Amino acid sequence: MKYSPSRWLPFEEGIRVIQEEMEDLLRRQSEQDVDLSAEITALQDRLEAEKRKIASELTPWRKVLVARHPNRPYTLDYIAHIFDDFVELHGDRRYGNDQSLVGGPAMLGDYSVMVIGHQKGRTTKERQERNFGSSNPEAYRKAQRLLEMAERLGMPVISLIDTPAAQCLFDAEARGISEAIAATQLLMGGLRVPIVVVVTGEGGSGGAIAIGVGDVVMMLEHAIYSVIPPEGFAAILYKNAAPEQVQQAAALLRLTAQDALELGVIDEIIPEPLGGAHHDGIGMAATLKQAIVRRLEPLLALPVDELVDQRYAKFRAMGKWEVRRG
Amino acid sequence: MKYSPSRWLPFEEGIRVIQEEMEDLLRRQSEQDVDLSAEITALQDRLEAEKRKIASELTPWRKVLVARHPNRPYTLDYIAHIFDDFVELHGDRRYGNDQSLVGGPAMLGDYSVMVIGHQKGRTTKERQERNFGSSNPEAYRKAQRLLEMAERLGMPVISLIDTPAAQCLFDAEARGISEAIAATQLLMGGLRVPIVVVVTGEGGSGGAIAIGVGDVVMMLEHAIYSVIPPEGFAAILYKNAAPEQVQQAAALLRLTAQDALELGVIDEIIPEPLGGAHHDGIGMAATLKQAIVRRLEPLLALPVDELVDQRYAKFRAMGKWEVRRG
Amino acid sequence: MATERDWRARVPDGMWVKCENPRCAQLLYSKELDRNLRVCSHCDHHFRLSARQRIAITLDPDSFVETDTELMTVNPLNMEGYEAKLKRHRARTSEMEAAVVGTGAILGHPVTIGVTNPFFTVGSMGSVVGEKLARCVERARDQRCPCILISGSGAGARMEEGILSLMQMAKTAAAIGRLRQAGQLCVTILTNPTMAGVYASWASLGDIIIAEPRAMIGFAGQRVVKGTKSDLGADAQSSEFQHEHGMIDRIVPRLEMRGFLESLIRMTYAAPLRKGASVEV
Amino acid sequence: MATERDWRARVPDGMWVKCENPRCAQLLYSKELDRNLRVCSHCDHHFRLSARQRIAITLDPDSFVETDTELMTVNPLNMEGYEAKLKRHRARTSEMEAAVVGTGAILGHPVTIGVTNPFFTVGSMGSVVGEKLARCVERARDQRCPCILISGSGAGARMEEGILSLMQMAKTAAAIGRLRQAGQLCVTILTNPTMAGVYASWASLGDIIIAEPRAMIGFAGQRVVKGTKSDLGADAQSSEFQHEHGMIDRIVPRLEMRGFLESLIRMTYAAPLRKGASVEV
Numbered sequence A, B: 001m002k003y004s005p006s007r008w009l010p011f012e013e014g015i016r017v018i019q020e021e022m023e024d025l026l027r028r029q030s031e032q033d034v035d036l037s038a039e040i041t042a043l044q045d046r047l048e049a050e051k052r053k054i055a056s057e058l059t060p061w062r063k064v065l066v067a068r069h070p071n072r073p074y075t076l077d078y079i080a081h082i083f084d085d086f087v088e089l090h091g092d093r094r095y096g097n098d099q100s101l102v103g104g105p106a107m108l109g110d111y112s113v114m115v116i117g118h119q120k121g122r123t124t125k126e127r128q129e130r131n132f133g134s135s136n137p138e139a140y141r142k143a144q145r146l147l148e149m150a151e152r153l154g155m156p157v158i159s160l161i162d163t164p165a166a167q168c169l170f171d172a173e174a175r176g177i178s179e180a181i182a183a184t185q186l187l188m189g190g191l192r193v194p195i196v197v198v199v200t201g202e203g204g205s206g207g208a209i210a211i212g213v214g215d216v217v218m219m220l221e222h223a224i225y226s227v228i229p230p231e232g233f234a235a236i237l238y239k240n241a242a243p244e245q246v247q248q249a250a251a252l253l254r255l256t257a258q259d260a261l262e263l264g265v266i267d268e269i270i271p272e273p274l275g276g277a278h279h280d281g282i283g284m285a286a287t288l289k290q291a292i293v294r295r296l297e298p299l300l301a302l303p304v305d306e307l308v309d310q311r312y313a314k315f316r317a318m319g320k321w322e323v324r325r326g
Numbered sequence C, D: 001m002a003t004e005r006d007w008r009a010r011v012p013d014g015m016w017v018k019c020e021n022p023r024c025a026q027l028l029y030s031k032e033l034d035r036n037l038r039v040c041s042h043c044d045h046h047f048r049l050s051a052r053q054r055i056a057i058t059l060d061p062d063s064f065v066e067t068d069t070e071l072m073t074v075n076p077l078n079m080e081g082y083e084a085k086l087k088r089h090r091a092r093t094s095e096m097e098a099a100v101v102g103t104g105a106i107l108g109h110p111v112t113i114g115v116t117n118p119f120f121t122v123g124s125m126g127s128v129v130g131e132k133l134a135r136c137v138e139r140a141r142d143q144r145c146p147c148i149l150i151s152g153s154g155a156g157a158r159m160e161e162g163i164l165s166l167m168q169m170a171k172t173a174a175a176i177g178r179l180r181q182a183g184q185l186c187v188t189i190l191t192n193p194t195m196a197g198v199y200a201s202w203a204s205l206g207d208i209i210i211a212e213p214r215a216m217i218g219f220a221g222q223r224v225v226k227g228t229k230s231d232l233g234a235d236a237q238s239s240e241f242q243h244e245h246g247m248i249d250r251i252v253p254r255l256e257m258r259g260f261l262e263s264l265i266r267m268t269y270a271a272p273l274r275k276g277a278s279v280e281v
């Protein structure tokens, strides 16, 4: 995976310092032909320790920053490393070719699947072309088309979620962003092939759940899944929210993978490399692939009516309430 | 039905003259308190004879003019006179509310049906709003939505065709007019409720066949059904086609109801009032209603698989060819 | 009867009430306003109605039987202030939650009905609201009758229930999917306001979608839009805009709504190939 | 072999051929042009290919078996000049009609294939073309294999067969509808030109729609557009415009087309819940 030059989150300062020292050591070793392997090993241990420390201190707000990290692997990165072949398909056959969501058939080992997923951009130009992963209605209508195709052709679906939120500007409203989100959920709710959903980065409200209805729903360890961005929630709670208030809002929302698991919204947390997926995208993709295959194969064995009934029952059970007696 | 002031086709001059005489007589009778009933009866006979004469001389080109007559009943006129209740539904849930095609559930006697049909405008303003009955993609996507709803709810479909052609300007192209026409035909081809199609006026090429796939296809006596407007065909055949050449092109195209019946494209011709439906819209609606009910009821009794197979076989058989032996 | 009690509770004590529309502000005789289904006779402003008022003007008299009242909201995220807020809204509205659901009839034809109450947390959808609506849709499927869902929800999802409220979108959407497969009609009626997570799930999924005039209807909450520097105009979030752009079948004034529904329900039951006979409720 | 004969027949006698693209007009060595699948190595212009040339560059070698050759065009409207026109095109192309259909394989996987020939009446669709394509689609359904349809049709419907040619749109669309229900893939490949009645029926109904670069693709024929005073720009009728507006999945250069199809066909056959086993052809 090719990333733009490393960018560091504020709390990653320790890692940055050690990695610079490491580069120094390696340079000196190769330029001056000295053996610094002992120092390098020591530094590797320090790096590992620092990453562990950071990982242990990942507050919900820090997870938000990790989930949004510009070096975090995106859907097309995962596709490149998980699938052996991928044919990206384009267009909603109605209006446009929205690039904030990608999809198409792909080979997962010996069998084919249909992959859909939000796609943020890596470069400035690509970010704009992909609208920062915020989808217009056309993106969801493309997804619907691919989902229906997958059902007809008998391909299971892999859906990767990574969006700050659906597009909410005038044009999106005029072309029915609400209808697009609603109809995609309805379609996935009854689709007669297995669906595995993974929140890989930002699971941003309606834009996320639109492609979030599956037989299995997983989250990467530091991904987030939220009904509203913490900034938006803070704006509702406080006037001109200060940074600490935004951080507090992030905690209140229970938006981490650990929260989602506890609340019964997801089935599994997929561990990330130490410090986050942005430190080892290839390792992350390998872990993700294993999880997808492990979850998908039992679903392929289920009779389709049972599969669809189970998926329905799964989402029907979501939510918490009490039953008042007589 | 309320029409704008009568407009006369060139070959209807004889009718115009007699009707003016008739109005004169009726005015004199009421103003001068004289009995002119003998004269009136004689004039009525002359009017009838003149209409008969015109009817016998309706060339293909004249039928084109009758089919396009601005006083000809339109879909909403038929709906008003055939159905006991009608709830017009709007919008494609994607982009727009195209008024060149109307539709919604309606009561046909004791049972409900889903009606769709092109709609030209009567007044100048309405003509523009309805784009002269030339449909944009949204119109066909609205039709698709209503067809799918009819299938779910178990309502048979009545489709009334009256369009010069589908819209072919830049915007229609950009929003997929071809896809919209193609997908509507595919949908109607397999819809699991009975479909009765009637070409009531202009059956203009792709815009017409888009909603023309049914178990029974009928045409009004002076309606036309054509792969291309005669003007367009003349333009292909001749450079700067003269009026006679356009008339000749109309004849070559075999676009009348009688041609369509002979060529196996329609099942029945529904007779029009003498001189054309524009002389008696209410009478026309009554005849049309009878034909629809008579054709629909046997279809309701068919098992749905058989219904759909028959419809498929019907269209599969269309066309003429020879089989070369060994 | 609960409906009657609530209806009265919402009428101001005085005989006169000022029109809510600031550009009208006409003084209206409260009994006449009620007779007019709480539509201002001067400016046609449609006052917000509670869930029970909606049910009263929608169903055949005395046909409504409430269901699913045993579902009680909890505080799954331990969100500070949520319980107090619920308590406040319960006291103010005499309702336990923002949705009222049940069965009833229109012209004697069985229907199920689910209504969100804009007076209770602006009709936001938490776990109990989502669950009640899903059960309402499922009941229509089981009893093979049409389902009528009426939205009045300015907030969409209920923030205090976090991600659980987001899941209610998928839950209600999936339920409507099953109703469609069963060939039963779903009509949604959008009233002021219908926004965000509600509009982006069940409210947009009616076979037929009706809106009251000049209701605020849209995806993005105005506060959220402001925060993200949108150029969204106010007009884009109206019944009229949504209708013009093909999202809403009809805008029906409140005084014509019952008649309109009667036509729809009559025609639905008169479909000659309708799936399944209706079951007595 | 017919394919070979035809392929040669389309190569000019001389060793050098001028690029069709007037802005290029480069002299190309004809054998090299053939090796390059008749794509200009200077300007990337894609020369038109006959139906048999298409089949040759699409299917596994020697896998094509032509079907439905017994269908013969008649003159159902007694249109003056139609028979002479057919005769002319038959002589020019050594083909009986504008469509060639049959069965074959890609990577050994069975497929059916139907191709319209832009050199025969500009690939227009009359009764025989429609019937051949419908049978090609039905054969894919019967044999439970993918169907590949390749359009090169500037005229859409064949005017000389009037209303009967219009009906071929409905016929082919309905056939693809049945193929979909049977869970078999339909890929359409749009080449220069794909217009009107062809684009508004089967060409737009592929599960996956591919186009060659810079092909003229659109609904309205330019002559018709002119007659109705349209403001349609030429650009609107191109692969690139249609792709940008969401109508076409991918624009694939001819030299990459076979590899692209291989991926699609391989993945189609590798779908774990694929309906029906494939039947040996």
Ligand SMILES: [Zn+2]
Binding pocket: C019, C020, C021, C024, C025, C026, C040, C041, C042, C043, C044, C045
């Ligand atoms: Zn007022």
Ligand SMILES: [Zn+2]
Binding pocket: D019, D020, D021, D024, D025, D026, D040, D041, D042, D043, D044, D045
């Ligand atoms: Zn060239």
